[in-house]
Amino acid sequence: MLHKVLRIHPEDNVLVALTDLKKGEKVQFEGKEILLASHVPAKHKFTMQKMDPEDKIYMYGIIVGKAVIPIAKGEVITTENIAHQTAPYTGKRKPFSWKAPDVSSWKNRTFDGYHRPDGQVGTANYWLVVPLVFCENRNVDIMKQAFVEELGFARPNPYKSFVREMKQLYLQGNQEGLQQVGIETLEQSGEQKLFKNIDGIKFLTHNGGCGGTRQDSEALCALIAGYINNPNVAGATILSLGCQNAQPAILKEKLAKIDPDFKKPVIILEQQEEGTETQLLTRAIQSTFIGMAEADQLKREPAPLSKLTIGLECGGSDGFSGISANPSLGQVSDILAALGGKTILSEFPELCGVEQELINRCTSDEKAEKFVKLMRAYAASAEAVGSGFDMNPSPGNIKDGLITDAIKSAGAAKKGGTSPIEDILDYTEIATKPGLSLLCSPGNDVESTTAMAGSGANIILFTTGLGTPTGNPVTPVIKVSSNHKLAEKMPDIIDVDTGGIISGEKTIEEMGDELLEYIIQVASGKVQAKAVLLNQDDFIPWKRGVSL
Incomplete structure (x- = not known):
C-alpha cells in the first residue's frame, strides 16, 4: 500500500512526501491532522509544527539543518527557509553492539570467480x-x-552508421529526412573474442x-x-x-x-x-x-561470498535514495559483514553530520581517532580553497529534495548498514579486514568509484535517483534506482529497481536479498552490468583537497 508521507525516525520533526501533495490538503499522520501550508513535491519534506529561526531540523534522528526564517506548520522546507547545520562530534561516546542478520540461507552460496595467487578472487x-x-x-x-577491435573486445557503434546515413541525406538535399532518420538499438558485437x-x-x-x-x-x-x-x-x-x-x-x-x-x-x-x-x-x-x-589460461571457479569486496556508492541522488536504494545497499553490506566479506563506504563529504554515529560504530578508539582526523583535515582543506561540505549538494540533489549536505549525508550513510566499522582507510589504502571499512574519498562519483576499485572492490553498487552512467574500467558497477520512474525512463543504465520500497510492494530486507542474488549473477559473469555493456570506463585520480 502506498502511503502519502513517511517519518523516517521517531525523533524527526519533518515528514517526507512520498507523492505530490497540494497546498491546503489535509494529511493524516499518527492520528493527527496537518494542513499543508504549501505545495510539497514528492521526495521533499515539510514541517510537523511551526518553527522559529534557529530551530533545529531533524531527519534520520539527527540534526540536518536549522530554520533561518519562520516556517509554518505543514510548509515545505527549501534552501530559502533552512540552512545546513550539524551536531559536533568527538571520540567514541558509547559502546556499540550489533545484531547481525540471519545469513543461514547465504552461508553455502558461491559465485564463480577468478582465483588469484594471493587468495583474492576476481569477478x-x-x-x-x-x-x-x-x-x-x-x-x-x-x-x-590496435588491440580492441583485433581481439574482439570492441562493441558496435551504431552512431557511426547514424552519421553516415545523415551524411547521405544531406548530400541528397533531403532536409526533411534529416529530421526523421532514427538509430537502431545498440547490439552486442557478433565478433568472437580471441581470448x-x-x-x-x-x-x-x-x-x-x-x-x-x-x-x-x-x-x-x-x-x-x-x-x-x-x-x-x-x-x-x-x-x-x-x-x-x-x-x-x-x-x-x-x-x-x-x-x-x-x-x-x-x-x-x-x-x-x-x-x-x-x-x-x-x-x-x-x-x-x-x-x-x-x-x-585462468578459468572461473566457485568461491564463497566472503571473497566479495563491495564498494558502496551513490550519485545523482534524490529524496528517495536514503529511504529505498541506500538502505537496500546497507542490508547487503550487513549480510556480507556477517558472512566475512568486505564492504567499502567512501565519499567523506557525504558523511557530514553522521560522524558521531559512525565514530561510535568503530571497533577501536584508534580507528575512531583516525576517522576524526581524516574528516577534519578534509573539511579544513575544502574550506581553505573557499568551499566546504555545506556546498556539496548539487542542483539536481536540491531540486529532488536533498536541501542540505546533512540531509544528503544522513541518507547516503545508510549504504553502510548497521554493522561495526572494522577499518578506516585513507585514500589508496587497501581493504583487508572483513566487514565494513570507511574510505576517504571525494563525493565526486567518478573520483570515488575510482578510489574504491583502487582499494580492492571487485563489485561496486551505485545508487541513483536521477540517473547517471558512471562505470569503472575494472570493477562492474551495478546501478540501483531509488524509484520506479527512473528505472522505466533509463532502462539502459539501471540494473536493479528498489522503487518497490517506496510503493510499499517490498521491504528493505526483501530488496537486499534480491540485490545480493543479482550481485552473484554479475560476479559469476552470467549477467553483465549495464555500465559494462556501455563500456563506461570512468577513471579520475583524486588531487587531494581540490574536489568535494
Whole structure:
C-alpha cells in the first residue's frame, strides 16, 4: 500500500512526501491532522509544527539543518527557509553492539570467480594498460586502437552508421529526412573474442604524473598499484616517459607495500630508454599480447561470498535514495559483514553530520581517532580553497529534495548498514579486514568509484535517483534506482529497481536479498552490468583537497 508521507525516525520533526501533495490538503499522520501550508513535491519534506529561526531540523534522528526564517506548520522546507547545520562530534561516546542478520540461507552460496595467487578472487579478468604520466596517453590510445577491435573486445557503434546515413541525406538535399532518420538499438558485437577467459583489455589515461605536487605523483602511483592489485586484474602494462615525477621505482615500492611477494605480471616500459615510438609500441604490444595469452589460461571457479569486496556508492541522488536504494545497499553490506566479506563506504563529504554515529560504530578508539582526523583535515582543506561540505549538494540533489549536505549525508550513510566499522582507510589504502571499512574519498562519483576499485572492490553498487552512467574500467558497477520512474525512463543504465520500497510492494530486507542474488549473477559473469555493456570506463585520480 502506498502511503502519502513517511517519518523516517521517531525523533524527526519533518515528514517526507512520498507523492505530490497540494497546498491546503489535509494529511493524516499518527492520528493527527496537518494542513499543508504549501505545495510539497514528492521526495521533499515539510514541517510537523511551526518553527522559529534557529530551530533545529531533524531527519534520520539527527540534526540536518536549522530554520533561518519562520516556517509554518505543514510548509515545505527549501534552501530559502533552512540552512545546513550539524551536531559536533568527538571520540567514541558509547559502546556499540550489533545484531547481525540471519545469513543461514547465504552461508553455502558461491559465485564463480577468478582465483588469484594471493587468495583474492576476481569477478572479472582484465589486462590493464596504464601510463605513469600524461605524456604517454597518446601511446596508450594507439595501443587501444590496435588491440580492441583485433581481439574482439570492441562493441558496435551504431552512431557511426547514424552519421553516415545523415551524411547521405544531406548530400541528397533531403532536409526533411534529416529530421526523421532514427538509430537502431545498440547490439552486442557478433565478433568472437580471441581470448575466451579475458573480459577485456582496459586502457586508463589521466592528466597526472608530473607537475603538481610530489604528493600527487605518490598518490597516483599508489592508486595504479591498487588497480594492478585489484582481484579483477590479471596483469598490467605500464608506459613511462622517463623523466616524470611518478617514477617506476615508486610504483614498484607501492606494489611491494601491498604485497612483498607480489606475483602478477607487470610490464614496465620507458620511452626514453626504448628509443623510437615504433620500438616502444612494438615491444609494448608484443609483451602485452603474450601476457594476455597466459592470463587467458585462468578459468572461473566457485568461491564463497566472503571473497566479495563491495564498494558502496551513490550519485545523482534524490529524496528517495536514503529511504529505498541506500538502505537496500546497507542490508547487503550487513549480510556480507556477517558472512566475512568486505564492504567499502567512501565519499567523506557525504558523511557530514553522521560522524558521531559512525565514530561510535568503530571497533577501536584508534580507528575512531583516525576517522576524526581524516574528516577534519578534509573539511579544513575544502574550506581553505573557499568551499566546504555545506556546498556539496548539487542542483539536481536540491531540486529532488536533498536541501542540505546533512540531509544528503544522513541518507547516503545508510549504504553502510548497521554493522561495526572494522577499518578506516585513507585514500589508496587497501581493504583487508572483513566487514565494513570507511574510505576517504571525494563525493565526486567518478573520483570515488575510482578510489574504491583502487582499494580492492571487485563489485561496486551505485545508487541513483536521477540517473547517471558512471562505470569503472575494472570493477562492474551495478546501478540501483531509488524509484520506479527512473528505472522505466533509463532502462539502459539501471540494473536493479528498489522503487518497490517506496510503493510499499517490498521491504528493505526483501530488496537486499534480491540485490545480493543479482550481485552473484554479475560476479559469476552470467549477467553483465549495464555500465559494462556501455563500456563506461570512468577513471579520475583524486588531487587531494581540490574536489568535494
